[in-house]
Amino acid sequence: MAAAARALRGSGRPALRAGCGCGWGGRRRLWAPPGGSAGAAAAAASPPAGSSSGSGALSPFDRWLKRKQKNWAAVQAEPAKCDYLREEVGGRIADRVFDITRTFPLALDLGSGRGYIARHLTKETVEKLIQVDIAENALKKTVQSEIPTVSVVADEECLPFKEDTFDLVVSSLSLHWVNDLPRAFREIHQVLKPDGVFIGAMFGGDTLYELRCSLQLAELEREGGFSPHVSPFTAVSDLGHLLSRAGFNTLTVDTDEIQVNYPGLFEVMEDLQGMGESNCAWNRKPLLHRETMLAAAAIYQEMYGNSDGSVPATFQIYYMIGWKFHESQARPAQRGSATVSFGDLAKIDGLLSRGKK
Template identity: 40%
Template structure:
């Protein structure tokens, strides 16, 4: 149990009053483009835990399809999805799965809720997201306080997420990364945006006392020294990991059974060398 989900919900509700939603808008547009390229009709759709007002995507020939929001506050905290088995053609989610304690369990619930040949398409923060802030805080705390506390949540990498999709029973799993580098005047400006995203520290093992002023100032100084451009503005990395998978269906391509090949790889290599 890494995350305090009740605290996360409180902070996301607070952030919705004056949101910093540039990442969410980027994901929204990309998701609409990816789905539009499929030329496929999705009638029963659910949005899983996208913050704010959720995704606003056109799913079929320019028509806005109502997207259900299955997560009530109690379910949000408990990580349960009130979705009937084989009830969905499509499940979508944006910038939410990085705060899930039991991601394999949530993926399994979504897989169960999809009809055969139904699709999950989601985007989450992962990889090297906020690596600059993580490194700067760790160095400042080690220097000023003689120890390091959890500041930035651990993020899954591409390979791990692909394995989780397979574990949950999805067919044809695909993952890729969209790296976004945002520049800020200072580390404090970055942290202000994180508050407006509802994405500040909700780790259960987080420090529960105020950070010393000297530590915060040293963190900002180290950040500027290590991760600033020539004009003095700092860089912040956000890796948006895209994941997709299909509920199995007999019409989908299937890998060949081991030993079913009619020619050996060794023979093909020797033939190519001649």
């Protein structure tokens, strides 16, 4: 069945540009616990020092568990089999970088994973790229890129870089697991140089609504209540406000949806685990009863199934672009400086004629 799932997912996917050639790489460890390899092994069994150890309104996610999930996904026999969504969004982020007609000497990829953005960029656009992720196993298995890269193991919630360092910061499908998103945006703004740009993508609130509804209905039927199995997401109406408060200007926020067809609910959950996207919210329910899972699979098929027997999974993506202020940037005209009223737009032809005379 897993092979059938991959066949369904592979059909109809657009071809993306892939980087070629060989890059040079280095790796710095700024997040892992002390003690070398022994410390890294211990991290798999216990949270690192300083990590959040309890739930709360301000810390909805277990960051240590998320690191463990991503590390596990990266060391599977064929991790690329579940990378299709990250590769697609990484390519779309790269397209937005190409839309800016300049060369970026130094860029940062925040939550880079195995390098899903870097493979689509060119050295004519980005001269050097720093890749940051909490999962050291993902950084050890980065895909090849023609851009020189350096890998840094660090937490996206606390960036270990000086102010005004990067010309470009990109992030793809990582920030939705950050506990303090306003702080993360402020830190991104801080490490950007003046006139630098941030281009990011994160999952939106309608992501996996089919899975969420099926699991909730099945639990209500079989267990008399339900608990969250899909993590909470930020509303698109909040993103612009958060970016503005962090200091960004000339903002652009837009949404898109990617729908992937699977043989059934179990394949959806299998691939989410392979992506490192399993739920890590503190209030998650650790186990699901077998009868509940079977009921959820039947509900999923009945409510959302396609005519060919497959089921869709919807991923809503928020894309955001924000710039750090610089004197050279274009600014809106002062209020009241207009010479033509909106009420005169219907007479625009006449106004243009008088101007020519």
